Amino acid sequence: MSSELSNESVSRQMQSVTIHDVAREAGVSIGTVSKALNGQGKLKSETRERIQEVATRLGFRPNMMAQNLLRGRSYTVGLLTTDSYGRFSIPLMKGIEDALGTAQILVFLCDARDDAQRERQYIETLLSKRVDGIIVTSRRTDPRPAIDVGQTGLPVLYAYTQVKEGNALCILPDDEQGARLAIEHLVEHGRRHISHIMGPSHFESTQLRQKAVRQVLKEAGLATHEQRFLSGPWQESWGYNATQFLITSDPQVDAIFCGNDQIARGTIDMLRELGRKVPDDIAVIGFDNWEIIAASSRPPLTTVDLDIYHLGQLAGSRLLAMIDGSRETGVIRHPCHLVIRASCGSHDSVPNL
Structure with missing residues (x-):
């Protein structure tokens, strides 16, 4: 006692x-x-x-709070997201935290869940906590409404999402450059009848990737048959069904570039059922480098990596600059890179790009 x-x-x-x-x-x-x-x-x-x-x-x-108030800083920032699954927001947050950690800044993660009222409440809470800045992100890169921070002058940056306001800074993956990497790789390794099974056509990322595919094929002097461009949902079942239709109607196809890794896995499953060997008969490349899908596919999937972690680091460092007075605006396209695995038939001879 x-x-x-x-x-x-x-x-x-x-x-x-x-x-x-x-x-x-x-x-x-x-x-x-x-x-x-x-x-x-x-x-x-x-x-x-x-x-x-x-x-x-x-x-x-x-008393750190009192010290920070005297300095006019809270040494905190808000990360406002609608990506409830965390597929993109988690690696993004890791990059942001690593960039801000050197400045001893903490990150408040706020999941708005596509609910406008919930998002507004989070913004009000972050403002009441006197955060030094806010990074807004999403599970898709299409334009969204800008957030309203009133007359506070608070630095706001958009990462893996964008707004149309000209005075905003938006950091996005370079979808067009990523798709170009994939098609150039297929062409360089002898594929001549390339198809593109993509996501929904109204997504900006789908449009940019399709644009790159058509451009590279044109530059290589290869045909761009319309029946080889198929658009549907971001689902494994879409890759499965689209591949059956594609190969039945166009058996010459020797490579398929898919809009994401889920579509690609459905594609590989159908090719196996059709008796077409991957990559001997048909090479397959996905998009996103979702490790749990890409690495466990049979064969492992070559895919375009969005490099979201480093995109997050870039967002964190740019927000720091904005907190220090920089007022950069516009759109920054962060480059993707190609992760070479067995599904394209060149993993033994070609290093990761």
């Missing part, structure tokens, strides 16, 4: 230690303690070390 009381007493004592106690114990002024603990002012090294030793021994912990 006495031991418990002793521990409780020590705990209370540590909680009640103030900067006044540190100053009195070290025999200096409160201002000198503040300078020593904040790394400010011109103090002798022995004085600074003595004050830090006293603060540690007494268990003094500075």
Whole structure:
């Protein structure tokens, strides 16, 4: 019992230690303690070390909130997302946190779930917490309404989503460049009858990728038969059904570029059922590099990686610059890269691009 009381007493004592106690114990002024603990002012090294030793021994912990308010900063930012599944927001957040961590900035993750009222409540909460900035993201890159932060002048950046306002900064994966990497790779490795099984045609990413496919085929002097361009949902079942239709109507096809890895897995399954070998008969390339799907496909799937982690790092570093006064606007397209696996038939001879 006495031991418990002793521990409780020590705990209370540590909680009640103030900067006044540190100053009195070290025999200096409160201002000198503040300078020593904040790394400010011109103090002798022995004085600074003595004050830090006293603060540690007494268990003094500075009030970071009060210090940040004096600096006019909260050292927090908000990450507002509609990606409830976390497929894109989680790697994005990791990149953002790593970029902001060096500046000792914390990230509040807010999932709005495509609910306008919920999003507005989160924005109001973030503003009340006096965050230093907000990054808005989504599970798709198509334009969305800009968020309203009133007259606060708070820095807002859009990552893996975009708005049409000209005064906004938006950072997106370069879908067109990524699709170009895939088709150029297929052409370079002898494929001449290339099909594109894509996602819904109204998505901007679908339109940009299709544009790149047609352009590369044209540059290579290859035909762009319309029946080889098929649009449907972002689903494995769509890849499965579209591939059956495609190969039945156009048996010459020797390569299929798919709109995402789920579509590609459906494609590979149907090719297996049709007795077509991947990659010997038909090469397959996906998009997204969703590791749980791409690496476990049979054979493992060559795919375009959106490099979302580094896109998040870029977003974090640009938001830091905005917090420091930069006012960059426009759209930044972050490059993708191709991850070579067995499904395109060149994984042994060609390194990852």
